[in-house]
Amino acid sequence: MGSNAASAGPLHMLFFPLMSPGHMIPMVDMARLFATRGVRSTIVTTPLNATNLRRTVDSSAAHGLPLSLHVIPFPDPAATGLAPGQENLSTVPTAHFNTFVMALFHFQSPLAALLRELRPDVLVSDSLFTWTADLALEHGIPRLIFHGAGAFPLFVLTNLVNYLPLDPSTESFTMNGLPHPIRLHKNGLPELVDNFFMLKLLGEAEAKSYGVVVNTFHDMEPSYVNYYKNKNQTGIKAWCVGPVSLFCRAAEERAGRGESPADRERVLGWLNSKPAGSVVYMCFGSLCHFSGAQLREIALGLEASGKAFLWVVRREAAEDAAAEAEWMPEGFEKRVEGRGLVVRGWAPQVEVLGHAAVGWFVTHCGWNSLQESVCAGVPMITWPLFHEQFINEALVVDVMGVGVRMWEGFRRNRLEEAKVLVTAEEVAAVVGRVVGGGGEEEVETVARKAKEYGEAARKAVEEEGSTYEDVTSLIKELDAKRKEGQEDV
Template sequence: MMSTSEIPQLHVMFLPFFGLGHMIPTLDMAKLFGARGVKTTIITTPVNSPVFSKAIQRISKDLGVQIGIKIINFPCAEVGLPDGCENLNAIPKGEAYTEMTIIFLKALSMLQEPVEQLLSEFKPNCLVADMFFTWANESATKFGIPRLLFNGSSSFYLCTTACMMMYEPYKHVSSDSEPFVVPGLPGDIKLTKKQLPEFMLSNDDENEFAKLLKKTNGEDLKSYGVVVNSFYELEPTYADYCRNILGKRTWHIGPLSLCNKNFEDKALRGKQASIDENECLKWLNSKKPDSVVYICFGSGANFNSDQLMEIAMGIEASGQDFIWVVREDKKDEDGNEDWLPEGFEKRMEGKGLIIRGWAPQVLILEHESIGGMVTHCGWNSTLEGVTAGVPMVTWPLFADQFYNEKLVNQVLKNIGVGVGVQEMITNMGVSVVKREAIEKALKEIMVGDGAEEMKKRAKGLGLMARRAVEEGGSSCSDLNALIEELSSLSQF
């Protein structure tokens, strides 16, 4: 038996999916492991490495936590992607988006060999790999180490997806809009075919994208376990269902965003903000507590000008102070912005702030003047809204987002209201939500009859989130138990 001093340092390698929504929480994970004395290494590609390297320099300087980076080449030329298209967010929106996404996902299969070369060379004790690397279990087994799966969503998502694939209730409805109860799932959760991810309804033989995504959903049971960016108190019924009914080994170690303690880490999380952070805070400081609504649709949404016009008109009609984040490329061929009503910004001067590009979201959400949020229900944003303790207007678009909306508006009871979207948006050019619905939802969470009760409940969940990551909290304890288990495995 080795003495404690002879036990080698635990080494965990992280392989994130190359999209900002997956890379950002993976860096947070590596930071958490590193802060507990674990040697951590992130595997990435040349174009994606700056997202990690700049943050790692700050982490090393401020916390003394060393996180390594190993770079492998992404096979753009081999699969026919434009040079430098190494990130899902780099794929241009348009008619070819789905086709290019399929090619991008196929390219991931070509990374198995270079990743295995790293595993052979550095001999880590564990590989934490994103769900999209469907070969990661095979690779980890080859080197005799556990593979932990990171799927970037909640236990509620894991449970709902498992029940949907097990029972296929959508095959027994008479129309795409007929509601059905998800069998076997606690909580009487109802969905329609229109709200399901496209891959679930597709024939495997016809759709390569569907084939790959279905495969990812079987990998969690083959892996050693699943790390979940959530906390037990948020979804105890589904955390227990995952472990006890579905038999998934899960560790809830979130909210991961809370590992960012200082101003710089919050301000520069993900990318350089498109606005001076101090100017943004100065503007927020001029507002009353709980008086500003934050509107953001994540890094993947790309509304057309008609929909953006409806949002602008809905905001103005609601009379609420706001921060609105819009993708920076919303200009016509002549460089003009045709998506704002004439004179909008002048009329909104002092009432609103438009951020064109990337926003320091965590920094904004935790400011006391933020009283509500409009979200696309991507899991990172949803959990950051919960952590900040703000009510939400839910506006799901695709992927897991309708499931997340159900969690916010039904399971968590009264911390959000839907804007009224009833179907998956496969074409961002379609304008589906009118200004009247937007106005109504904004007023409901900010000044409606139930707004105070909603804010009270949301703030309670925010406090729970922060307690979970403190010493003795559920997420802190889960992470410590996971590291202890991996350390124990590494000694044999």
């Protein structure tokens, strides 16, 4: 089935991302990457999510790329238990995460109908769409898994089964057998570790899938990429397709990153006035929430650091004047005027990190942010909050050596309104120590390594680079598989 006997035209890949910024952005960038290589690429999403992607798709199509967008309805709220309009994880309260995940099963019927209509040659779907493995088999096409994470966190999570269930008294343990022994904290493991039903589904779906595409490049995490590429060890094929953000250099080509032209010009114009490497950029992604008390500590810490800063605050924390007044120190923006800029909502992160003025990045260690920082050669101050972010922090600090921790030991944001995870004094001390150099050997070494990884990332996506060759190999293999299917018809 698929488009097998229907046409000898270009390979047709259908991309179905999880409705969450951290998954949609890289998968749409990936679809665009394959389109630049002559692959007909179709992105599938829901109406509200499509509004964020249409600019990217329309711009790419206008430049002659075979990229298109197909919209299917989000399941009825009466069936999912979600509120109307909650079509993206960024709009769903943390407590309703599992409700959202269960709602994904309602997409089986509309996606099956779409596969019958479009007859693609390949289905690339997010790992949480476990049922798409069977759906692809029914339609006689390969399914490629996209996890949204890198090779290192996937390796760690795969090996966790050897340590589960953890003793109730265990607070932390060392995972041995890795090229770099890693200390993991029980309370820092992804929430999915406790969902044995979902872990079982993920394992079964992976066994039925054709392979895995990973948003990484070989030289970023070579030992772990090599493991995933060894089918004898993993039982499944793997290809590196990253860093996908490097393939979309023009602002209008970037997938649904949310910035308006006016916001972009304001932010970049402000950075233009700052010396090279003098600014710390602080942003915690689209799903991370802080208490008002913690936001206040961040503000006071940035002010006390004496360093220039660009701080992105979630729109929800800033759009209500009364709510903002509770955490924003009185007169704060006036006192830091010229030295600090608070952005409410989104900033053009890829361009910000690529700006010469930005010297360090305070990050929650989400995989996309981590990748974008590595691509820009910008060292990181790590502040993980949930999901696999504590594992990603170990990669950044302990394996790659391109970051320093905001704090030592283990702490976790529990979303308690009065909870302070990191004090103003701690923020000021770390930011003040690293931004602008200062000659400290550890800091200088971290900054140097970050630049080296940035150069390696750019080489990986160039012709004959490791990622370029992986993408070429994958396209050839998928095309050969399509031709096999045509012969079988």
